[in-house]
Structures are given as structure tokens and as C-alpha cells.
Amino acid sequence: MINTNKKANEDKQAHWDYIFSAKEDAELGWSEDDCSQTLSFLKHTAISANSTLFLAGAGTSKLVDELIKTDANLIVNDISAKALETLSQRLNTTQCQYLHYDLGLPFNNNVNKSIDENFAVDVWIDRAVLHFLLTEEQINNYFDNLKSTVKCGGYVLLAEFSNTGATHCAGLAVHQYSVDEMQTRLGDKFELIDSKEYIFVNPFQQERPYIYALFQRIS
Numbered sequence: 001m002i003n004t005n006k007k008a009n010e011d012k013q014a015h016w017d018y019i020f021s022a023k024e025d026a027e028l029g030w031s032e033d034d035c036s037q038t039l040s041f042l043k044h045t046a047i048s049a050n051s052t053l054f055l056a057g058a059g060t061s062k063l064v065d066e067l068i069k070t071d072a073n074l075i076v077n078d079i080s081a082k083a084l085e086t087l088s089q090r091l092n093t094t095q096c097q098y099l100h101y102d103l104g105l106p107f108n109n110n111v112n113k114s115i116d117e118n119f120a121v122d123v124w125i126d127r128a129v130l131h132f133l134l135t136e137e138q139i140n141n142y143f144d145n146l147k148s149t150v151k152c153g154g155y156v157l158l159a160e161f162s163n164t165g166a167t168h169c170a171g172l173a174v175h176q177y178s179v180d181e182m183q184t185r186l187g188d189k190f191e192l193i194d195s196k197e198y199i200f201v202n203p204f205q206q207e208r209p210y211i212y213a214l215f216q217r218i219s
């Protein structure tokens, strides 16, 4: 019998691997040289050398280069092995731990045995990753992974296409977000600290409305 979940997972990985193999950063519709919008939200989180940060789908983002300057421990995740390879070659540092994982799957499954299910993070950072998860099962798995990983007192930054944003990216449909939906899915253990609608102008000069929201885990 064909395992359709496994097949869908392999298809998604292949899709992203193809993009990161075929295109330069400047050709990626989400690429930004200036990460100050994300960094301005992270100022609330008091990142230090003792912090552990989780990048949900880092791609080849220059945000990672900026976060390395904080001396924090970085867990850099992506579904694309090609993106991780490109990023790790560029960064050439031992400060990052690389994780190759589909966040639409539960951390406690057996797909990737290299993951330490008990890791805990101070800040979970997601720019333009969550919105690619489309089924309730994938979205619930993502939020369960997040909730089991972010420490009490820790933070979650979600930056996703907003309800007024684009419906597709990278050739894939997206699930648009509001702050209310993020809060509902996070539940009452997470408190909203700040949020902002932000129009990102991509490398092709197209406007891409995002919603940025920072939450703190309070219990």
C-alpha cells in the first residue's frame, strides 16, 4: 500500500529543494536584505548568549546572519535540505544546529529520528512558513510542536501573509492569517505582546501584506 502522507511529504521537500537549487536569493519572492521589521519585534524578547532560538523554516534568510551576532544558540530548521546546505555553507559556523523537518508533522513521530523531542526554546521565529500548511492536521501539528517546545516565559513571532495578502507564494496556495486566528490556535497560555500589519515589497517590487504578531508564553 502506498503511504500517501510519506509521498506528500517527499513532494513538498522536492518542491522546495527545486526552488533553492534553481534560484538565487534575489529571485525568491520572499527574499529580503533588510530584516529590520523582524528584528524590531525581536527587541522585546531580550535575546542573549544564553537564549535558544528556533527558526521555523529559515530558507536562506539573512535573518540568520543577524541572529548569529547575538551569540544565541540557533536551531535552524527547514523542510528543504538544499536550503540548509546553502545556508550552512554561507554561515560556516558551529553556532547553528540544523534540523531538516516538516513542521506539519508531529515532533514525536518516527519520520526523523535525529530530532531531540525534548528540546526547549526561548524564541520561536517564523516568517512565511506556517502559512504554507493547509490542512487542519498539518496546522494542528505545527501548533502542538510549537507549544511543546517554547519555554514558559518564552516568545513566538509569527509573520504570515495577512487576510489582505496574496493567496499564493512559491507556486503554492497559502492560508492567510489574522492575529485573532493566531491567538485562537495558540490558546490562552500565550499572550499577545505586539502586532503590526506590514507591507513587504518583494524583489519584483510587488507588495506583499504580512501580519506580524509576537506572543509570550505566560503559563
Ligand SMILES: C[S@@+](CC[C@H](N)C(=O)[O-])C[C@H]1O[C@@H](n2cnc3c(N)ncnc32)[C@H](O)[C@@H]1O
Pocket: 016, 030, 031, 032, 056, 057, 058, 059, 060, 061, 062, 077, 078, 079, 080, 083, 101, 102, 103, 104, 126, 127, 128, 129, 132, 133, 169, 170
Ligand atoms: C517563503 S520561504 C521563507 C524563508 C525564510 N523564513 C525567509 O523569511 O526568508 C518558506 C520557507 O519555509 C520552508 N518550509 C515550507 N514548508 C515547510 C514545512 N512544512 N516545514 C518546514 N519548513 C517549511 C521552505 O523550504 C522555505 O525555506
